[in-house]
Each structure stands twice: as C-alpha cells, then as structure tokens.
Amino acid sequence: MxxxxxxxxxxxxxxxxxxxxxxxxxxxxxxxxxxxxxxxxxxxxxxxLESGSALFEVNYLPTSLDVSNYVSVLTKGPFPLNFLNSVLVAVAVVAISLFLAVTAAFALSRVRFRGRGLLLLTILSVSMFPQIAVLAGLFEMVRAFDLYNSLGSLILSYMIFTLPFTVWVLTTFMRDMPAELEEAAIVDGATPFQIVWKVFLPLLWPAMVTTGLLAFIQAWNEFLFALTFVASNETRTVPVAIAMLSGSSGQEVPWGEIMAASVVVTAPLVVMVLVFQRKIVAGLTAGGVKG
Amino acid sequence: MTDRAKDGGGPPAPRTPPGRSRLRAQRLRSAALFLLPMLAVLAFVAGWPLFRTIWFSLTDASLSDLPGAQWYGLKNYLEWFDYGDGDGEWFGLLASADWWNAVWNTVRFALVTVSVETVLGMAIALVLNQEFAGRGWVRAAVLIPWAIPTIVSARMWGWMLNDQFGVINDLGMTLGLIDRPVAWIASSDTAMIAVMLVDIWKTTPFMALLILAGLQMIPRDIYEAAKIDGVNPVKVFWKVTLPLVAPALIVATIFRGLDALRVFDIVYVLTPNNDETTTMSVLAYQNLFQFDKFAYGSAASTMLFLTIALITIGYIRVARLDLEGSGK
Missing domain, CATH: 1.20.5 (Single alpha-helices involved in coiled-coils or other helix-helix interfaces)
Known part of the structure; x- marks a missing residue:
C-alpha cells in the first residue's frame, strides 16, 4: 500500500x-x-409530546405538541415529590462529601506520612466496590438505625461511592498546586485548618464545582440502593419512580408519560453537561474512576 | 513541598531545630484529624456492611429474621447432601446451574460491551481529536448519553426496541436490514443483545473521553513529522498513536471492565426475570430480597466481590500505580 x-x-x-x-x-x-x-x-x-394513537405511529419529525403527558406526570401521582426527594438527597450527599473530602484531600496530598500510598489505594478500591457486596450489610444497618424508607438511608449509603470519588479527584487537583502557596502561610503562623480554609479553598473552587457536579450526577442516577431502602411511592427518588411507572391495568404501558418523566429528569443534567462540559471532561479524566 | 515535609514519617532527625519538628508534629496531628471523619464514614458505610455481608453468607439468615441468624459454615456456597445410601448430591451456590448461568451472562456482557466500547470509543476519540468547526458541540452531544440516568436510558431504549411500535424495527425495515419486526426484548435470542446495546450506547462516550484525554497528550510534532515523511495514516495509527495511547486505554478498559461486571440497573429494568440476561448482581438481589434466601444471596454478593477484588489487586500489582504522584 x-x-x-x-x-x-x-x-x-x-x-x-x-x-x-x-x-x-x-x-x-x-x-x-x-x-x-x-x-x-x-x-x-x-x-x-404525543398522546393517543399518535403514540403508536413511528415518526421521525415532530408532528404534535401535546403537553398532556407532562401535565399528568407533574400533577397526578407522587412524581413531583420524587423529584424533590432526588434533589434533596443529591444536594445533601454532595455537600457532605465535599466537606469531608476537602480536608482529607489536603492531608493526603500535602502532608507526607507513612502508609499514605496504602491509604489512597484503599480509598480507590472502595470506589471499585460492587454495590451489591455491601447491600445486605447496609440493609441490616438501615433497619437497625430505623432509617428504612427514609431519605436518610440514601444520604448515608451514597457516601460509599461519592466520598472515595471526591477525595480521589480533589487529591489529584491539590497535589499539583505549588508549595509556595503554603509556605507563606506557614511562616505567618497559620494552622493547617486555616491553610485549607483560607489558602486552598479559594483556589479549589473550580475543582470543587467539577467534583460536586460529577458526584451530583452519580447520586441523581443511583438505582440499587434507592430500590432497596425505600418502599413507599412518596419517598422514592426519580430513577425508581420511572422504573416503576406502569399502567393501571398492568398491560398498557404509559409510554408517553414515561418519556415525559424521563425528559424532566434528564433535562437538568443535559443542561449541566452543555454548560460545564469542559469542567466535566477535566474532572472525569482526573478522576479516571467511573461513569 | 518543603524539605522538612519531605523527610518522611520516621522519627525526626536529631539535628532538626525544635521549632521545625514541632511544626511537623502539628502538621501530622492535623492530618490525622482531617482524615479521621472521612475514614470513619467510609468504615461505617463500606467496611462494616461488607463484613456483615460476608458474615451473613456464612449463616442461615432470612430477610424476616436477621438478628436470629445462626452459623451455617460454607453450606451456602457448597454442601454435600448424603441421601444415606451412599448416594448424594451437591447443593449450594457453586453447584447451582442458575449461578453459573449468571456468571456466564455477566462475563459475556462484560467482554462484548467493553470490547465494542473500546473500539467505538477509540473511533470517536480520533474524530474529536481533529480540529474542525463545531467540535465543542459534537463533544457536548457525545456527553449526553453519559449524563442520562441508566434507568432512563433503559426505558428509552425499551420503547425504541418495542416489538410493535418501536422505532428500531421501523428503521430496520425501512433500510431493509430486517424483513419482519423483531421482539428484541421478549425473545431469548436477542434480549442480551438489547441489554448490551443500551450499555454500549450509554458508556461509549465515557470511553471516548478518556481515550481522547490520552490522545491529546501525544505531542503534535510527531504527527507533523509523519505527515512530512508521507507515512500512511493507517500506519501512523498502529505504529505511533496506539502505542502512545495504550496506557490511558488500558486504565479505561480495566475500569470499564470492573464496572461491567457489576451491571444491575439495565438488566433489572429492561429485561426483568429473563434467564438469558440475569447477571451476578441481579441474581444476588433476587435471592436477597425477592426469593427470601438472604444468606444465599449474601453468598452470591460475596462471590462477586471476591471476583472484582482479585481483578483489582491483580491490576494494581501489574500497573504499579503511581500513587505518590512522584513520577511526574
């Protein structure tokens, strides 16, 4: 050739x-x-955007602009509550993991101590845990703390994947920052907590936004724990609610409503992705962990 | 990092001025304080539950009576049941055809999806690595499947693959690829294909982005040189691009592979109760919470955990991850 x-x-x-x-x-x-x-x-x-018989004719271009599916999803049934639950859980999970991860990442990236490599390795392997491996034990714990069927069970259990991820990504970001930053503060007699709070945090905002976004998406999309630890329609998060949407007769699947709910759930994520795509790509490749 | 911070965690050197070692001690103390909450939470939500799952797999626990679980040994995994006349039978997870069917489904799923995702991801990454008008928009479009919740993608594809009203059958018939509608999800021949298709659609973008990050680290001059020398682009790909991007590619493949081995959502929502697609995670879940065989389900979870743990340890050994970040 x-x-x-x-x-x-x-x-x-x-x-x-x-x-x-x-x-x-x-x-x-x-x-x-x-x-x-x-x-x-x-x-x-x-x-x-289709309903009635239009639903069952395949077409590739918009033919109708019928919002009745959206109206019924957003007014009938617990879907708005489910949406609120998802927002609450994801925001709480992101806030708690970021708070715990910033200081931990400082310790892991800026202070040398024996066993640091092993510790990082352990944290990385926790993020590789199959969720099903902790499901039985977490179920017992959730029942013991009387958290079954509450959002608390989800906020608690989601830490297992958001926390290792945020620690890992923030550690990679912090490691690349110049040492001079701290030195001046140390000379001025700042305590390590002040260094994190006053020196690193202002510089870390971009990294925090990226990591928080990715953790938010993970929490927003989670299914297995939400399916297991929550049983009532009102406490469910959206992924489970969408998985459970089915017709009253059980035979006729309400495809129009399912798709309307799917669009409502996905639209915020798609907007986020379009707005923050550069940050997301940077975070994904720095974390290199999982989708 | 300053010199004093670099001298490792051993006892402080005798000549260090007292102020410095005090500073270092303070630093170490606050490091421990900073790490403690995070480690406590991880031990609480990961370590302890994992331990309990393994423990339950060695008991006769049932969903309705967890505290009453009694030691049962390895019988959930394997047990020889003697009929008394010299004849007997093996029971337990490792003797169960359903379990091995789930293992085979999982392995099949992981191998096919990860291979296809790697090849497709590479192709997309090569396209995105070119400079062209509207590249940012294309990259954003590629990210959309990644951002869509797995459950939503499963339901979207469930509708698109619908045997009577689905767009895939319509498209296939219009293009002449199939001559009659296929019941993608219901029929046992194609159910696994449907599951794989959804996963490939959802995860290829992630692969593409990881590979793209690797591609962008390759210096442009190499390509310029190859172009001036008139080297065939195909040859450039095999001899230059692929070897240089290999490390990023391997990391992405391993992470994806481990992720694929624990697949649950897609299978559970797209093809419920179908033996052809039941994976290890789904089988464990069903036993834990639907068939009232909590201990047996814990055994299945433990086996999946052990499989993934072994692969992870093997990978870490082989790759010797640069955890200290010192190799830069």
Whole structure:
C-alpha cells in the first residue's frame, strides 16, 4: 500500500477528488456520531409530546405538541415529590462529601506520612466496590438505625461511592498546586485548618464545582440502593419512580408519560453537561474512576 | 513541598531545630484529624456492611429474621447432601446451574460491551481529536448519553426496541436490514443483545473521553513529522498513536471492565426475570430480597466481590500505580 501512495506525478484532479472524498467521509462520521448520541433522547422528547394513537405511529419529525403527558406526570401521582426527594438527597450527599473530602484531600496530598500510598489505594478500591457486596450489610444497618424508607438511608449509603470519588479527584487537583502557596502561610503562623480554609479553598473552587457536579450526577442516577431502602411511592427518588411507572391495568404501558418523566429528569443534567462540559471532561479524566 | 515535609514519617532527625519538628508534629496531628471523619464514614458505610455481608453468607439468615441468624459454615456456597445410601448430591451456590448461568451472562456482557466500547470509543476519540468547526458541540452531544440516568436510558431504549411500535424495527425495515419486526426484548435470542446495546450506547462516550484525554497528550510534532515523511495514516495509527495511547486505554478498559461486571440497573429494568440476561448482581438481589434466601444471596454478593477484588489487586500489582504522584 505504502509504495503506491506516493506516485511520481500525482494527477491534480485526482488528488482534489480524493481530498473531497476524505472530507466527505469525515463529516459523515461526525454526523453519525452525533446522531448515535442524540437520537434516543430526541426520540424520547418526540414521544413525550404525543398522546393517543399518535403514540403508536413511528415518526421521525415532530408532528404534535401535546403537553398532556407532562401535565399528568407533574400533577397526578407522587412524581413531583420524587423529584424533590432526588434533589434533596443529591444536594445533601454532595455537600457532605465535599466537606469531608476537602480536608482529607489536603492531608493526603500535602502532608507526607507513612502508609499514605496504602491509604489512597484503599480509598480507590472502595470506589471499585460492587454495590451489591455491601447491600445486605447496609440493609441490616438501615433497619437497625430505623432509617428504612427514609431519605436518610440514601444520604448515608451514597457516601460509599461519592466520598472515595471526591477525595480521589480533589487529591489529584491539590497535589499539583505549588508549595509556595503554603509556605507563606506557614511562616505567618497559620494552622493547617486555616491553610485549607483560607489558602486552598479559594483556589479549589473550580475543582470543587467539577467534583460536586460529577458526584451530583452519580447520586441523581443511583438505582440499587434507592430500590432497596425505600418502599413507599412518596419517598422514592426519580430513577425508581420511572422504573416503576406502569399502567393501571398492568398491560398498557404509559409510554408517553414515561418519556415525559424521563425528559424532566434528564433535562437538568443535559443542561449541566452543555454548560460545564469542559469542567466535566477535566474532572472525569482526573478522576479516571467511573461513569 | 518543603524539605522538612519531605523527610518522611520516621522519627525526626536529631539535628532538626525544635521549632521545625514541632511544626511537623502539628502538621501530622492535623492530618490525622482531617482524615479521621472521612475514614470513619467510609468504615461505617463500606467496611462494616461488607463484613456483615460476608458474615451473613456464612449463616442461615432470612430477610424476616436477621438478628436470629445462626452459623451455617460454607453450606451456602457448597454442601454435600448424603441421601444415606451412599448416594448424594451437591447443593449450594457453586453447584447451582442458575449461578453459573449468571456468571456466564455477566462475563459475556462484560467482554462484548467493553470490547465494542473500546473500539467505538477509540473511533470517536480520533474524530474529536481533529480540529474542525463545531467540535465543542459534537463533544457536548457525545456527553449526553453519559449524563442520562441508566434507568432512563433503559426505558428509552425499551420503547425504541418495542416489538410493535418501536422505532428500531421501523428503521430496520425501512433500510431493509430486517424483513419482519423483531421482539428484541421478549425473545431469548436477542434480549442480551438489547441489554448490551443500551450499555454500549450509554458508556461509549465515557470511553471516548478518556481515550481522547490520552490522545491529546501525544505531542503534535510527531504527527507533523509523519505527515512530512508521507507515512500512511493507517500506519501512523498502529505504529505511533496506539502505542502512545495504550496506557490511558488500558486504565479505561480495566475500569470499564470492573464496572461491567457489576451491571444491575439495565438488566433489572429492561429485561426483568429473563434467564438469558440475569447477571451476578441481579441474581444476588433476587435471592436477597425477592426469593427470601438472604444468606444465599449474601453468598452470591460475596462471590462477586471476591471476583472484582482479585481483578483489582491483580491490576494494581501489574500497573504499579503511581500513587505518590512522584513520577511526574
């Protein structure tokens, strides 16, 4: 192949044609990638705006703008409550993990002590735990503390994946900061807590936003614990509520409403992703942990 | 970091001025204080529950009577039941066909999805690594599947793969790929394909971004040099790009693989109660909370944990992770 790729006198027209073909192929690939990523969500929006028999005719472009699915999802049933529950749980989980992680990350990245590597390794391996491995033990604990069927059970259990993740990412961010930052503060007699609070925190905001966002998405999307520790319709979070949405007769699946609920749940995340995409990519690659 | 902080955690050197060692002691004390709450929470929500799960797997615990659990040895895992006439049978998790079916489903799922995601992710990363108008928008579009909750993607695809009204059957028939509608989710031949498809759609972007980060670390001059020398782009990919991006690729593959082994949400929502797709996590969950075999389900959870733990330890050994960040 390679010996033919540099003929002595390439025909100019030929070369132009191949270049045009290459560009065309490249853009075809780009279009395919975008369609592949976006189409299912687009189709969910289409479906959510249809009702009655229109629902059961396949179409690729919007044909109706019927908001009745949204109205019924947002007014009938516990869905608004479920949404509120999800917001509450995710915000609490993010706040607690960030608070615990900032100081821990300082200790792990700026202070040298014996066993630090092992400690980091342990924290990393906790984030690799299969959730199912702690499910039985957590279930016992949740019942023992009388947290069953309460949001507290979720805030507690979500720490298992948000905390290692935030500690890990913040440690990577803090490690790369120059030592001079601290030295001046140490000379001025600042305590380690003041160093974290006054020196690092103001510089860490971008990293905190990224990490908090990723932890928020993880908590928002979690399913297994939410399915196990919460039993009543009013206390559920949205992923479980959407998984459980089914028709009254049990035979007719309310696809329009399911898609409307799905769009409502996903829209905030999609907006976040579009706004913060650079930060998210940076956080994902720094954490390198999981989706 | 300053010199005094670099001299490790051993006893302070004799010549250190008293002020310095006092400072260092203070630093170590506050480090311990800073770490304690985080470690306590982790021990509380991860360590202790894991220990209890393993303990339950060695008892006869039932969902309705957890405190009354009695020691049962390894019988949840494997037990020889003697019929008394020299004949007998093996029982327990490791002798159960359902368990091995779940193991096979999980392994099959992990192998196929991770391979496809790696190849597709690489292709997307190569596209995104080019400079073109609207690249930021394409990258944002690629992130959308990643941000959509797994449950939502499972339901979205459940609707798209619907046998009567689904858009996939319509599309396939219009393009002439299939000649009659396929019951993707209900039929046992295609249920696993449907599950894999959803996972691939959802997770390829994550792979692509990790690989892209690796690609962007490769200095541009290498490509310039190859271009001037007139090296075939395919050759450049195999000889330059792939070896250089390999470390990032391996890390991404391992993390994805471990993630794929614990798959639960997609299977549970897209294809409930289907033997063809039941994975280890789903089987454990069913035994714990639906079949009232809490101890047996704990045994299944423990086995999955051990599998993942072994792979993780093996990986850490082989990769010798740079935890101190000193190799930079």
């Amino acid at each position: 390679s010996d033919r790729s540099t003929p002595p006198r390439p025909n100019l027209a030929m070369r132009r044609a191949t270049r045009a073909l290459k560009t065309l192929g490249f853009w075809a690939l780009v279009v395919f990638v975008v369609l592949f990523s976006v189409f299912p969500f687009y189709y969910a929006i289409l479906t959510s």
